[in-house]
Amino acid sequence: MKHLFISLLAVSSLSADPIAIGSRRELFVDDFLIEKLTGKAEQRLHQPQPKEIAITHDAPWEGSGSGYHSVFKDGDKYRMYYKSWQLTVTAPGKVNTGEHPLFTCYAESDDGIHWRKPELGLHEFKGSKANNIVIPHGKMGKVNPDGGHPAVFKDENPNAASDAKYKAIVRSNSPKGLLALKSPDGLRWSPMADAPVITDGAFDSQNLAFWDAQAGLYRAYWRYFTEGTTDEKNWKPSGLRAIRTATSKDFIHWENQRDLRYVDSPGEALYTNQVKPYHRAPHVLLGFPTRYIERGWSESMRALPEREHREWRSKASERYGMVVTEGLFMASRDGVTFKRWNEAFLPPGIERPGTWNYGHQYIAWHPVETRSSMEGAPNELSLYATESYWTDHSNALRRYTLRLDGFVSLHAPMSGGEVITKPITFTGKALTMNFATSAAGGVKIEIQDANGKAMTGFALSDCEEHFGDSIERTVVWKNGRDVSSLAGKPVRLRFTLKDADLYAIKFE
Numbered sequence: 001m002k003h004l005f006i007s008l009l010a011v012s013s014l015s016a017d018p019i020a021i022g023s024r025r026e027l028f029v030d031d032f033l034i035e036k037l038t039g040k041a042e043q044r045l046h047q048p049q050p051k052e053i054a055i056t057h058d059a060p061w062e063g064s065g066s067g068y069h070s071v072f073k074d075g076d077k078y079r080m081y082y083k084s085w086q087l088t089v090t091a092p093g094k095v096n097t098g099e100h101p102l103f104t105c106y107a108e109s110d111d112g113i114h115w116r117k118p119e120l121g122l123h124e125f126k127g128s129k130a131n132n133i134v135i136p137h138g139k140m141g142k143v144n145p146d147g148g149h150p151a152v153f154k155d156e157n158p159n160a161a162s163d164a165k166y167k168a169i170v171r172s173n174s175p176k177g178l179l180a181l182k183s184p185d186g187l188r189w190s191p192m193a194d195a196p197v198i199t200d201g202a203f204d205s206q207n208l209a210f211w212d213a214q215a216g217l218y219r220a221y222w223r224y225f226t227e228g229t230t231d232e233k234n235w236k237p238s239g240l241r242a243i244r245t246a247t248s249k250d251f252i253h254w255e256n257q258r259d260l261r262y263v264d265s266p267g268e269a270l271y272t273n274q275v276k277p278y279h280r281a282p283h284v285l286l287g288f289p290t291r292y293i294e295r296g297w298s299e300s301m302r303a304l305p306e307r308e309h310r311e312w313r314s315k316a317s318e319r320y321g322m323v324v325t326e327g328l329f330m331a332s333r334d335g336v337t338f339k340r341w342n343e344a345f346l347p348p349g350i351e352r353p354g355t356w357n358y359g360h361q362y363i364a365w366h367p368v369e370t371r372s373s374m375e376g377a378p379n380e381l382s383l384y385a386t387e388s389y390w391t392d393h394s395n396a397l398r399r400y401t402l403r404l405d406g407f408v409s410l411h412a413p414m415s416g417g418e419v420i421t422k423p424i425t426f427t428g429k430a431l432t433m434n435f436a437t438s439a440a441g442g443v444k445i446e447i448q449d450a451n452g453k454a455m456t457g458f459a460l461s462d463c464e465e466h467f468g469d470s471i472e473r474t475v476v477w478k479n480g481r482d483v484s485s486l487a488g489k490p491v492r493l494r495f496t497l498k499d500a501d502l503y504a505i506k507f508e
Contacts, residue, residue: 018423018450018490025281025506029331029408030263030339033421037410041417041497044409045329045341048383048400050349051373055107055115057084058394061100061125061133064088066395067386068206068272069364070152071112078109078368079186081134081168082397083148087390091308093315100125101137102148104170106187112370112382113399120187134187135170142194143179146171151208151365152186153276157218160211164192167251169209169220172196178207178222180251197252198222201244206272208365209251212335214283218248219335221273221287224259241269241292245335258336265340269293271325275335276366280405281504287330287338288345288363288383294323304356309391313358320390323358324348327385329407341408346385346400354396359389364397369404378471380404404471405434409501414441416498423450423492428507429484431493436469441499443467445475447483450490458483460496472506483507 019033026033028043037043057066063086070081084105088096103123109115121129123136135147149171155164164182168189172179177196183189198220201207207222224244246254260273274288295301297314301322304310314321327346330338346363348356364384372380381402388395410419435443442465447458454460462477474481487507495502 016422018425020425021507022426023428023507024283025405025504027278027281027284027331027405027407027504028410028502029284029286029329030333032333033424034419035422035492036420037417038420039412039417040415041410041412041419044411044501045343045345046402046406046409047344048346048381048402051399051401052113053396054113054384054399055080055117056394056396057082059084059117059131061103061131062086062105062394063099064388064390064392064395065097065359066105067359067362067389068149068151069384069386069397070150070208071364071366071368071384072154073112073368074154074186076110078112079152079154080107080109080115080364081105081150081152082107083150084133085148086393088393089309089312089316089390091312093312095313095316095320102146103133103137104135104147104150104152104168105132106134107132112368122187135168135181135189140181140189141191143191143196144173145179145181145191146173149203149206151206153208153210154186155211156213157211167192167209169207171203171207175199176203177201178203178220180209193252198246198254200257202241205241206274206365208273208275209248210276212277212285214277215247215335218251219245219275220248220254221245221260221275223271241271243270243273243289247335261337262330262340263337265342270328272362272365274363274365275332279369283333285332285335286366286407287332288366289328289330289340290325290362291328291344292323292325294319296322305351305353306357306391310357313390320358324356325358325360325362327361327363331407345407346383354388354391357389357391359395360385360387362386367402370401378404381406403434403436403503405504407503409503410495410497411501412497412499414438414499416496419495419497419502420448420452421493423490425488425490426507427487429487430481430508431475431483432472432506432508433466433475433502434471434504435466435473435500435502437467437498437500439467441467441497443500443502444496446494446496447486448492448494450492452492455486455491458486460494
């Protein structure tokens with residue numbers, strides 16, 4: 001069987017060119033590098049851990065319908081943009097959405113953990129400019145932006161104009177479509193065109209766009225209605241909440257519209273998409289869509305928190321009471337076809353007030369790197385998600401944490417498992433890995449030629465077992481850590497794991 005397996009690998013290696021990974025970091029969020037899993041080895045999805053409430057939307061111009069957060073690090077400062085909206089539900093099912101218009105508001109932080117709402121003095125609310133509103137309700141030049149559906153980013157395009165270092169996609173109140181906005185400082189905004197730049201879609205969600213430095217173009221993702229079949233030539237509209245994408249060279253003219261396709265995932269209603277390059281591996285696009293599920297009325301539904309309020313909402317519209325939402329995770333190499341994990345990435349969690357309802361666990365666009373609360377520990381990822389949506393005169397954004405690169409791991413229990421990669425080429429002198437084991441567990445690595453034969457000095461028997469929990473551990477064999485003699489040659493990596501998780505690798 002061993003010889004047959006090696007022969008099969010040899011045939012596979014001849015069928016495609018090796019994957020050139022250079023010295024980039026590779027995550028195991030899809031099967032891009034994986035040829036074979038054996039034993040108990042598997043890809044395992046990990047879930048963020050809840051922390052403190054990052055910000056509460058309790059200002060008079062905010063409220064229980066606030067959300068659609070954009071979060072990014074800008075130099076030494078973290079920036080946050082979000083819709084502010086009050087949505088009041090009272091007995092016996094009255095819904096009032098008109099207490100104040102929808103705005104885009106701004107918050108900032110020095111660490112991504114503690115947030116403040118600066119009094120910007122830019123726009124008036126009930127006779128005062130002492131607020132943090134950056135996109136008001138009403139006309140802006142010749143366009144009519146909806147401040148309640150914003151997505152804001154800092155444009156890293158080296159050719160971006162000085163007055164457009166920050167850009168935003170917002171929904172147009174009329175005519176229907178998405179507007180392109182620009183700003184020199186992230187606070188003062190103006191339109192880039194006199195009409196919507198994208199008009200084909202539903203748009204009642206957080207629609208977004210960003211600069212993709214790897215592709216050298218802008219990408220947009222927005223709400224659409226399709227069935228999302230695997231045969232893109234024969235899809236049929238069915239009312240299913242889905243996602244559409246397009247690309248642009250100038251942020252104004254958009255082309256190459258495509259519906260997102262998923263590997264081994266059922267058709268499901270996805271409300272947001274939250275796609276963006278991952279900052280530690282920008283060739284990989286990560287998304288955190290919201291799954292929207294109409295569960296119907298049952299004893300389980302009635303047992304969930306805030307039953308009375310849920311029944312009020314349901315009397316206004318059945319789905320308002322019986323829908324629950326949660327965060328998913330997906331990854332793509334080309335921006336169109338995604339590996340979407342069908343299990344929840346951010347489930348509603350333990351039942352408590354403000355949870356298990358419509359609008360819960362909408363993940364902010366996008367994770368950011370922050371310091372760890374444990375002294376001496378490496379940085380981690382902070383993600384943010386909504387709770388207490390609709391249920392009072394405020395809602396909240398909770399912070400969650402995840403290890404760097406920690407979305408998906410190659411995992412095996414103590415009984416062990418192995419992973420063999422497809423043929424690759426690399427540049428660099430050493431192989432590093434982001435991994436974690438138990439005290440008794442471990443990881444060993446073998447470097448093979450493209451046909452599956454161990455390279456001299458890099459066999460499994462030459463590799464000491466690595467154990468610990470490190471974001472960046474250099475792999476060592478009996479003859480040391482220098483792998484430069486293999487750089488540029490087609491090779492495979494063989495990992496043996498026991499009670500261990502391997503999150504990412506990088507040649508340096």
